[in-house]
Amino acid sequence: MLNIRDLHVAVEDMAILKGINLEIKPGEVHAIMGPNGSGKSTLAQVIAGKDEYEVTSGTITYKNEDLLDLEVDERARAGIFLAFQYPVEIPGVSTAHFLKSIVNAGREGRGEDELSAVEMLKLLRSKTQMLGMDQKFLSRALNDGFSGGEKKKNEILQMAVLNPKLAILDETDSGLDIDALKIVADGVNAMRNNDNAFIVVTHYQRLLNYIEPDFVHVLYNGQIVKSGDKSLALKLEEKGYDWIKEEVASATV
Amino acid sequence: MHNTAEDIKQVFLSQIDQKVKDVNGHAGHVGLKLREYARTSFDQGSFPTRKDEDWKYTSVKAILAEEYNGASKSEFTCSIPDQFEATTLCFLNGVLVTNDEHKTKVANGGEDNTAAYVSSGSQEGFFAGSLSVAMANPELKETLSSSVDKICNTPMGIFESMGLGINEDPVCIVIPDNAQVSKPIHLIYATDSKDGATASHPYALIIVGKNAKAEIVESYLPQADNGVYYTNTASRIFVGANGHLDHYRLQVEGKEAFHTAQSTIHQDRDSTYGVYIAELGGKLMRNNIHVSHDSENITSNIYGLFVVQGSQHMDTQSFIDHAKPHCLSNELIKGVLHDRGRGVFNGKIIVRPDAQKINAYQHNAALVLSPDAVMDSKPQLEIFADDVKCSHGATIGQLNPDALFYLKTRGLSDDAAKTLLKNAFLKDVIDHFPNRDIALYFESYLEKKLTQISIKNATEKAIS
Structure with missing residues (x-):
């Protein structure tokens, strides 16, 4: 589904990603962990298409297409979704209106008709219920004055209504209490199937108790320095990142 | 001739x-x-x-x-x-x-x-x-x-x-x-x-x-x-x-x-x-x-929005004469400027010596979305009383690039995302309209204009 080959990315001439290789197949969940500043969020944003990041070399193919050739919105309509670490507040746009717009934009992209008002209402109602959210949520302005937890839930709600093929969760767990974390994880688990894939970017192993990854990658200094199964996450939780940093240092000596 | x-x-x-x-x-x-x-x-x-x-x-x-x-x-x-x-x-x-x-x-x-x-x-x-x-x-x-x-x-x-x-x-x-x-x-x-x-x-x-x-x-x-x-x-x-x-x-x-x-x-x-x-x-x-x-004890509200495109020129001048005590005035004017459009706001407020304990608020905000568009904003407060509350502000800016990116990652096209943000910016004014039905009537015309601009931009992009 997604194939990243020797990806180098820079921001204002400073190299951030220095040769990422990653392959993601349908049905898989990949966790990306790593210390602060290792490039996790950059990787997430580059896949989504943020133009401040300059891809200096390497390729990303998505469903056998050159992903880097697609505009941000084209990527989204092709099934890529990024749950933001810091969702943007947009006063003046109601959440319901926004959700309708994005659902219909996606349908238009696939050559489908817009949803009728009744179908739309049904969709929004079922997804808010699934995430244990109050309907009042929908009439509030998008993320405006939302608590940290509400913002993250709203990201998952958007993911649920769009039903993407590849969802990237950028530190969706940070700032969540345990109840909200369960709700978010339940939402993701309910969506998991053999056709879609998830990239879960996180600092903490905690989330991975609820969303079980097939692969865990450690990103350090712009490279994936270690990959393994979920036991790697447990080991990181227990021992921290220092042993990995030492491994990398001794390997380069 | x-x-x-x-x-x-x-x-x-x-x-x-x-x-x-x-x-x-x-x-x-x-x-x-x-x-x-x-x-x-x-x-x-x-x-x-x-x-x-x-x-x-x-x-x-x-x-x-x-x-x-x-x-x-x-x-x-x-x-x-x-x-x-x-x-x-x-x-x-x-x-x-x-x-x-x-x-x-x-x-x-x-x-x-x-x-x-x-x-x-x-x-x-x-x-x-x-x-x-x-x-x-x-x-x-x-x-x-x-x-x-x-x-x-x-x-x-x-x-x-x-x-x-x-x-x-x-x-x-x-x-x-x-x-x-x-x-x-x-x-x-x-x-x-x-x-x-x-x-x-x-x-x-x-x-x-x-x-x-x-x-x-x-x-x-x-x-x-x-x-x-x-x-x-x-x-x-x-x-x-x-x-x-x-x-x-x-x-x-x-x-x-x-x-x-x-x-x-x-x-x-x-x-x-x-x-x-x-x-x-x-x-x-x-x-x-x-x-x-x-x-005394008068309230005046001025809430206005404008949108210019092409070479449209729109000039709003307001003059609030606070001559008496204990009065209140609120003013909010917002505009969105495209192409070679021109916007002017001149908000004059005079607080005369007798007009103690008045409150006067004025704000003007504009989104200037083209290098050739011009906004002139001129707040003009003349205060001759000493126990009053007056505030004014003028801001001129562009659409927030983070918000634009956020909306596009949800599948909205560049034009659709911009239209949504412009609407949101101006909605702030319409939200002050006391009558919801009349507000909807205004919104229908606003939406029509913003959609026209969006289609025009999309067509121009397609041609070039």
Whole structure:
């Protein structure tokens, strides 16, 4: 589904990603962990298409297409979704209106008709219920004055209504209490199937108790320095990142 | 052919003289006093140039260069909005016309079926019709005479005096003391200039009595196939003690239209006046709002938005005269500018020495979305009292790139995302409209304009 080959990315001439290789197949969940500043969020944003990041070399193919050739919105309509670490507040746009717009934009992209008002209402109602959210949520302005937890839930709600093929969760767990974390994880688990894939970017192993990854990658200094199964996450939780940093240092000596 | 400003003035003056002569036949006509005052004011005044401080950013040359000879006799074809129920008066080329299909259900005032009148005895009672009909009504005579006296005792600008002088018969709305008018009164102005450039001068006299409450909507709508035309509108508004008027103004004139507007509001004690504005149409628009506080505990609200594209020019000038203590004024003007569009906001607030304990808030914000678009914002506060709260702010910016990226990652195209953000920016103004249904009516026109701009941008991108 997604194939990243020797990806180098820079921001204002400073190299951030220095040769990422990653392959993601349908049905898989990949966790990306790593210390602060290792490039996790950059990787997430580059896949989504943020133009401040300059891809200096390497390729990303998505469903056998050159992903880097697609505009941000084209990527989204092709099934890529990024749950933001810091969702943007947009006063003046109601959440319901926004959700309708994005659902219909996606349908238009696939050559489908817009949803009728009744179908739309049904969709929004079922997804808010699934995430244990109050309907009042929908009439509030998008993320405006939302608590940290509400913002993250709203990201998952958007993911649920769009039903993407590849969802990237950028530190969706940070700032969540345990109840909200369960709700978010339940939402993701309910969506998991053999056709879609998830990239879960996180600092903490905690989330991975609820969303079980097939692969865990450690990103350090712009490279994936270690990959393994979920036991790697447990080991990181227990021992921290220092042993990995030492491994990398001794390997380069 | 190049006419001098003086030549042009003489053309308009002769039109006023003709009207004065016409009215003179009716002895004792209050209208004559108004028209004569208008004539004197016009004769003594002169058209502004950019050397005048208040007209620094807006030139009226283009308006005056045109010859307005067209006199089309076609029908009023604008559609009446269905978002809200209203008592509707339709005007074609500045003249009140009856449109049977859209005729309001209120009882009419005698022979002239263009007037909507319900006896002032009832709770719902009000008059809405032409000034000549109103003056023939003994119940309204006293109210009208005193308002006319007030008008003739205050200075009148060049455009207002021109309009009042030339206007066939001003529209008059009287809300008697204690009346609570439940349905908005909607004045729809349409211009037909198929047969050549026309000028029309709608003039309104609006009197809201003591403890009375009403909503008035002015809509300037385009009729199909319009070429160059000029609308010069003016209104004098009196809000009595403890009275409340919400005044809406929707301006979507045709592409080639010039539009000048002047409203002068006199508020009595404990009264509330709010004006809610959307400027969307026209080629050149200038709106002057002058609010004067004649007594204490007055509230004035000015909430306006504008959108310019192409080479549209929109100039909003407000002047709030805080002359008395314990009053409040709120002002918020927001604009979105595209292409080579130009926006001007000049917000003058004077707090006179007696006006202690007043609050005056003013904010102007603009999104300038093209390198060739220009916004001039000029807050102008002159404070002569020492125990007051005044604040003002002006911001000019672009769309937030983070918000734009966020929306696009959800699958919205660049244009759709921008339109959404512009709407959100302006919605802040519409959210202050007290009447939700009228707000929806305004929003429908705003959305239409923003969508047109978005389609235009998308097409241009596709071509290039």
